[in-house]
Every structure is written in C-alpha cells, then in structure tokens.
Amino acid sequence: MAALAPAARAADLADTSVPVAASLPALTAFIEGGVNWASGDRLYPNTPLPDFFSPFAGAGGEVAAGLDYRFNDTWHASASFRYGWSKRNKHHDSSETVTFARPPGDGTSGPNRSFDTTGAQAGTVHVRSSHLVADFAVGRDMGIGSGEAQVKLGLRYADLSEKISGPGAAYIGSDLTSLTSTSDAYLKSRFQGLGPRVAVEGSMPISGQWGVDYGAGAAYLFALKRDRTFAVEGGDMITQSDKKGVFNLDASLALTYNFTPATKVAVGYRADAYFDALPGIDFTKVGGGADTTRVYHGAFLRLTTAF
Secondary structure (H helix, E strand, C coil): CCCCCHHHHHHHHHCCCCCCHHHCCCEEEEEEEEEEEEEECCCCCCCCCHHHHCCCCCCEEEEEEEEEEECCCCEEEEEEEEEEEEEEEEEECCCEEEEEECCCCCCCCCCCCCEEEEEECCEEEEEEEEEEEEEEEEEEEEEECCEEEEEEEEEEEEEEEEEEEEEEEEECCCCCCCEEEEEEEEEEEEEEEEEEEEEEEEEEEEECCEEEEEEEEEEEEEEEEEEEEEECCCCCEEEEECCCCEEEEEEEEEEEEEEECCEEEEEEEEEEEEEEEEEEECCCCHHHEEEEEEEEEEEEEEEEEEC
C-alpha cells in the first residue's frame, strides 16, 4: 500500500505545474483472501500420543481488508482488519492405554508416585481455531533501494481462540492432581490483547509491470483477557485467567503484477506469530499451567487499488 504506482507518480512529477501532494493517490484500499494454518505449540504439551490428545487444526481460510489515507506527500493513516479460522475433526478407531509422566508427590499411581496410567478412548476429537487482528497506524514514506516503503507506528488488537473437545484425559477433581480417561474432555483457550506495533511495508520493482511487496512488524500486546476453561471428571468447568502480555512478530512477501498504474494483484505468503499467547494444560506440571505459542501462516491473493 505504501507505493502502488511509481510509474504514475513519476509522470505526474515530471509536470512541474502539478503540486507533489496532488499528484499522489489520496486513498489506497486492498482486499485479500487465502488459505491459513494454525501451528506452533500443542494446546496440551508434553502428552503421549499428541496427535490423539492434542491435534492441530487443519487448513482453514483467512480474509482481510484495509485502507490507507495519504495526508500529504509524506504522511499516512491506515487501518486493516484480518480474520482467520480453521478446524479439524480427527477420528480414532481404537482405544489405547497410555502413561502420563506426572509431577512427583501428586498422589498418582506408580512405584515412584509420578506416573498416571489412563486410556485414550476411541472417538472423534474436535479442534477449532480462530484469530481476529486489527491494526491502526500512522506512517511515513521513505525510500529503500529502488523502491518505496512506509514506516508505521500504531496499535494492534488481537483476539485468538482455540478449543479442543472429545475423548481425552481430564483431572479427576478441582485439586488438579490425578487424571482419568474421559469421552468428553474440553479445553478452550483465549487471548485478547492490545499494544504498540512498529512495521515497515514497501514495494520493489522487478521488471516492467512485475514487482515485489514486503512487510514486517513487531508488537507487544498487553492482555485484556487471557484465560483457559477446561472440564474435570463429571463435566464441571474450571476457568483460570491471568494478564500475561504477548510478543508478536509478523512478516509477508508477495509477487505483484500491475494491471494499471493504480491497480495491482499480489500472490504471497504470510506468517504471524504470537509467543506464549494461549494458556494450555501441561499434565506433567503441578497445576497444569502451560503457555503455548501460536503461528498463523498461509498463502494469500490480494487486490490493491488507489483512488
């Protein structure tokens, strides 16, 4: 969005009767869609049979849209919104007996009281993942190499959610000590955060109407809400929350083609990582606390036009 039509700008600037700010597009907009995956740490880390107890969600979709308004020949204001989702239903035909390593002295079975043997029941595990990201920024133009770029400073809001339900393991009671096999395990994890973000976005010409778009950003998100809700034996729900902040990095790279001086299409790949964002359950730790990283990544197709 920072540099959509350099050829048109060069033509305008050659005419000294046209003011610089008037020769540049005042408004640039984009729409985007693509495929998306959620990866990183498992929501139940350090479990036996991880693909049984804690599978990742499968391929999903992501859509995005944004606007960039140019105040003059240097400064911009921009806003963008992105939503992604993915799900998976993983079926297991047979039950298995598994052994969990457990914190010493928690009252579980085994010769050293640090193992818990339970079952992995046959059935279907359901995984649901979603993320909503909104960015608001002020940007300044600058040159990088033969292209143009925009350095941005602003705010990022993120709402991340993931849920696993179906056959699995559960704590026997609210004291979170020993485990049991269950047909209706449940864990939902959510993070909502807001914080400062710095980013750079730009374009580089390759040849003729072909070019490259790139972007990278870093943010620190203060927790507005961060919690996990899980079921214990019998179906009772426990919700635990904290206010841990999250460090976020994102980057994208795309090949572009300019249909006109004001309109281009881009095909690229994006990754967006949130470190230790979603609270999970680690049965090998006292209290089960776990901080899991989530990385949303995938290919996209974007259409950008300037007015």
